[in-house]
Amino acid sequence: MDILRIATAGSVDDGKSTLIGRLLYETNSITKDKIEALESASKRKRLDFLDLSLLTDGLIAEREQGITIDVAHIYFSTPTRKYIIADTPGHVEYTRNMVTGASNAKVSLILVDARQGVVEQTARHLSIAALLRIPKVIICVNKMDLVQYDEAKFEAIKESLRSLVAQTTFVGQEISFLPISSLFGQNITQAADKMPWYQGNTLLGELEAFEFAESLAHAPARFPVQWVIRPKTEEYHDYRGYAGKISSGTFQVGDVIKALPTGQESTIASIEKFGEQLERAEAGDSVVITLTTDVDISRGNSLVLASDTQAPQLKDFAAHICWLDHQALSPGKTYLLQHGVNLTKAKISQITERLDVVAQTSSQDVDSMKLNEIGGIQLRTAQPIMADVYAENPSNGAFILIDEFSNSTVGVGFVK
């Protein structure tokens, strides 16, 4: 059974949480006691309908203000697959939480209010979806009930998004448009009887039909070592196993590999999982690899195929960045850079550009980056990192920046 991860996006009050609540409601994924809790909470708010947004807006502050502040993760499954949904906040102030929720998504649901059409958040979230290389974006034109389910309104919004989409999208990204009403359950899991002019899939139909490369099995082989297993028991006296999760590609017993950054070569003796011997393992598998010879390998090192002459070792490189902290990025300051499980010090030598998400232009003359801004930087690291270009191998191309003093995660970067 595969897993499809989805994230919502769009401006405040566009109906993201309501949409997710509706999706769960219509797939019978909400138990009776939770529906009862929703009913009484809706009554307390003096609403004459079931407020499905309350299903995901679980924090006290969220329920008081009627907005989403932080990502909620919700689950449902169909016979086809398990869905993990990140319901993210629409408010600009909480963009970092939106990025958090979207970082693992394979599908982004960007909501647009049918009355308002394209707004700044639409552009910002399309940019973020492109930056993260999310393979599918469904633009859901919501609240169609408030525009009398008017086809012309829907077409006009589609039209007004055309040039923006053309500017942000990348080759291979699927973009589709869907007229819906989350409140009245139009086009969520059942065809919209109020919109006979729309012939396409429902939202669920669209999700169920989406085929995605579940693993990055064909990308270059990358195995970051998390932990070295040395039992030192009688039975496993000389055992030395490298534990980790393959981030991309495939490894097989007998493969000649090299350890980075040292470049020492060896051969894979076994690939194991809880005692089970595997012939091969691929992206996403958490395994233990043993080698035929003793090589000096520790946490943060990476195994790649010895034949892979392209395997990167970056010390001075360019990246896209999304800033996530209230304290602005300051060039010259030392940060900790975490790439996968590898940690090293890094300095940002230059901010090369800042993106204006609405105009889709960038300015080169920048000396700082503030919370929620997107741009480009040049950085230097103390130790080389084994990161690929994000657009070519997303599972091995992103990193986070950590403030050494506050310990906060302050930025997310994507190797250019």
Add this chain to the structure above:
Amino acid sequence: MTNSTIKDKIGQFPRKLEDESIYIMREVAAQFERPALLFSGGKDSITLVRLAQKAFFPGKIPFPLVHIDTGHNFPETIEFRDWLAKETGAELIVRYVQDSIDQGKAKEETGKYASRNVLQTVTLLDTIEEFKFDACIGGARRDEEKARAKERIFSVRDDFGQWDAKRQRPELFDMLNGRIAVGENVRVFPISNWTELDVWNYIKEEKMEIPSIYFSHQRQVIERDGMLWADSEYLNKEADEIPFEATVRFRTVGDMTCTAAVESDAVEIDIIIEEILSAEISERGARIDDKRSEAAMEKRKQQGYF
């Protein structure tokens, strides 16, 4: 939705979930100096133990199992706990809520709904302090409750164990930032993305042992608020709450005072899974501690509850 039968959904555990959880276990071991696995005896923490075994095999689990014993546990749970520790060769640390009460640090609740569920936070925080644990692994899942749905996998707590929902660290991709200041610690939830059904399917596929109270058995119970509660010396009964025998099992294993039983004939795991799929009430619905108010969980977490 395509009308699937219950049978269609049975026995499908998404294996990728296991890989992700093992990855998290290894990150905990690598990033922290003194991690611990908080073991409650319930199916979720039993699942955690299995994941930890898998993560470090053929090595041993590199951190202790810690049990906060409320004194109101089901005897079957305690028996199982001791068996599992022996079976896996893991170190077991037990600390008692009764000791916190005796030391005057916690006060026994009174009345019909009295339980030690809230008190265990005191003992937990003391235990963290005693052993200087910097990371505590727990079996909470995001599908359990709406405040849990908001929690990160690495959830930073301050000196007092408190959770600040509005100041959570961004958690991107699978990169986990476990850096903390002195005095802070991290709660780690490796099975955040599993649902109750995922856990049961996993237990089934892995042929894992679980405490007997998860399966149907005869027991003396009382009826209260439309639910069945195990009769025990710890339950404060009212005069009209007269125990009777029923055929029941437990969906979740907490204290005897705050975990309701369900009537069930399920003697094997397949039947349990079918029951869950057709149940109208969620797992947490059987926990009286969540019913105290709409935001009960978030408030308890602010205080340092797991």
